[in-house]
Amino acid sequence: MARILRIRTIAFCAFLLITLYYFLPSEHATSLLHVSPLHHGGTIVLAQYMNDARHIPRIVATKSSFAWNSVKFVYPPELTPKLPPHATNRPHIQHSFKAESHDIALIQGKRREEVKRVFKKAWASYRKYAWMKDALKPLSGEYVDQFSGWAATLVDSLDTLWMMGMRDEFYEAVEAVAKIDFGFSTSGTVNMFETCIRYLGGLIAAYDLSGHEALKEKAIEVGDLLYAGFNTENGMPVDFIAWDTAKSGSGLYVEETVVSASPGTITLEFSRLSQITGDSKYYAAVSHVMDTFYEHQNETMLPGMWPMFVSMRRKDVVSGYQFSIGGNADSMYEYLPKAHALLGSTSPSTMKYEIMSRTFMNTAMENLFFRPMLPGNEDILISGNCDVVDMEGTPTPRLDPESEHLSCFIGGLFALGGRLFENEEYLQTGAKLARGCVYAYKAFPTGIMPERYNMVLCPDNKQCKWSDTRWATERDKRKEWKDHLPLGFTTAKDARYILRPEAIESVFVLWRITGKEEFREAAWDMFQAVANATDTRFANAAIKDVSKVGSEQEDYMESFWMAETLKYFYLVFADPALISLDDFVLNTEAHPFRLPKA
Template identity: 70%
Template structure:
């Protein structure tokens, strides 16, 4: 038996003896978890705590991964500047000043909160019993799948949700399991930088920020150093996929010729926060230099102020390209700009760029991407489309998608951060647009991708009266979807709902920023619709067609169902002080990072 494991067992034995002899029998209880996988990958956890002490942090000893990522000898060592900015202390107030709900209202919201928790508990219990330590549960068959390197993505992604819901026993059991994950081995030859950053690194940092458990910090550093190895390239730009064995050897990695802009643009929060909690500037320095490339090219693109959907980090070219969107492929690049400002401020020269980039892209998108659809009720809503730069100039394509629905919440957040009523109003209209799309379809859920009718005229943002003839003509120009389509919609190009969180994300943020109870009612309507359509024997599954009540389900449930979707629903009905937007900024996987304060 290895010496380290023997020492760990001895320590745990001493603790258990102390608990047995000295703690009152009716006030203490003991767990012993052993997730051993052979002599080299084991972790024995002794947990002893008082029943009435929820602040107790149990002893959990991390098992070091089989490879030390901090030991990599880089062929191209990244530069270690700029340094992490000083603590940002002058943030404006973000969250509404809530008053206590009346007794009747509080009772209703508590009932809703518990219902969301019940749905989460069902999914978590099934994952624990049927897919433990695997990346994802299949919610119909009860089988599992590893699609993100086999490091228990659902488990890591759900840690902070367990904490928020007060499921402390389940949380610490999960932490004990996380302590054994071997980030030196992967089920895949390459590691997806983007997904590993937002799910694994983000999940570990957030769980550490909430609980303070050192095991989570230790494992976050392991993942951070793994991802940092992806910057071992000639020009210090990160690769999209890390070749696992080459990265271990320190071989200079080859940056892909073309990637979606969201991939390199979605590292800032995780790396910056990791530098804050470790005091190691290297993570911040790497991502700051990466974002300098986007900053320097922002106004030189074919749609100045925004970046094309595809970029070349190998050439450091974020300018070429004619397709622009805040939807899939680009979304979280834009999402992280105001959030980086919230985390870092703009006093330091290296972080000032985030405020500038935020304001510039928000003004550009408002002018060119958002449109007022022609709908029968003439509701005051906005939808986010796409822009192609053709020979005759920018052309607005009124196609949108569920992934774009984060943008309403982001504009509302920007409205508070940058003291802009215009941004806040725009955010509310965009969030109402996605809520409208949910209500419009028979299941009460919007499709993955769809088209709507533009209001005619030179300014697509101006309202217009419903015109049946114009709608019929516009719809005839599209490839018709065979089933029923609500008025105003011309296609449901992808009619699925795959448990996505973006719409409820914006509803949650608008609720927390405005305090308007209509957003909580909207959240409850959405929750009921989603659960009714997706419920399975084990958990919740994607559905194939939002146009069909009782639609066929797909044996598919990504980790974001518990990490994001149910978390946002829960936070809509929980006490507003839980994850206050004045204390936390959430990454694109809904993981809250604590905002540093002196």
């Protein structure tokens, strides 16, 4: 009888485990994997079950029609430095959250489900009308291929599906991804930057979360494709890979001028791929690129930062007078502290990332961030641009109080840097920058900030009293946009909202680092505004004018809507153990890379 009872008990436990795995939302599953068995009896059994390969659908990756690892390079990149040992001394990043009351947990659960509802609607439309295409057009229900025709939205959304517990949809997507032919492209050239952050980043993150080997195999294919972009005479990567030339191995021509973000946004993906595969070649290639930026960081017209445009052909990252952490430069700066988080400072080749991070952050604080003149004297910061002009033979930095939605990532990055480098000034600066973007959202009638705008500077970045006269004078100097402007704003020169994630990204990071409820409440206000203004029959669309309620929409929905924007909203309201900042670092497309443990 005792034996029969044991068998029944085991059978019941097996049934319960299967039920938990397939029906619990993924944040609970993730939490269970990381809690101590001292507090949750049976957790270790569940963890073993979920990591058992027998319970993962068998999906075999189809080899692409061209083997990128077979190309014989005319200019093979150096194979050193070797991948360094894992960092072991990372500081604690995420706030120590306590258990919430039942009522608060219920509210946040409803918010999380509302975000998931919006995502599921968009995903269902993509699956029905644009499956295996790069992007869905949310007004017409048609599709567009703008990133080589490798199903950008599909690959970009893999990890979001996993986080939201949509396991059936996830494995259906993995099966489709496993068949993508990275030996064929709809375009004669392949964009290095976009392919790296969306495709390689998406595949690595989905593998890091699920452990499915088919994703790893496809990530290696894309990694080898991008590695072909380093087959150049000086070892610097191209901006666009000439498809047929790259296949021949005869060597690629490095463009004369590129935006600095392009060569500066490969570090995380290539380094993580080396960690996953044990092959240092990816890490070595990108390390040499970053050496070029490191060696000349203090020789520019704004020492500590690099101009928006650089020449990798001439290895010139010094010439130029325009400096910004916004478009054209943003993710290069973003990857410096994050590379330090991923790699640590365990070798001479990795120590540069902390030095470059601290140097640029100090320069940005002194030259780019400003306090705007506002009616309520709110203590916020906005990130502007800096032009270095010649004043009687002396290069002089001049702050331009123009900002953009793209710049809103910087608040979260400074907060992350504050924890990584144990610098309270960085953290407080990050909080003020995040609050600045939240303010810009609230200020406009739709509850959404514009793509690009100007504000009035407070002199010397100190608190300044509101002046109607000064505001009107500054506004009238600008030729663009004098109507429908909130107090303090002098332009909304690009009034669109194109479903961008950068503001909610910083709000998410500040919530996870500080635990302050103001950020979670701000996120909910932002989500409601965005979801209402962009909703369409099929999914969500960009809007043309955030200053007008009921603005006309555009038939446009980038893959980052599901890969980034909705993911960050979801994570704000999810269990903080889901994608803990102590366990993951997110690339510029919000793809989480697992931080290796010693």
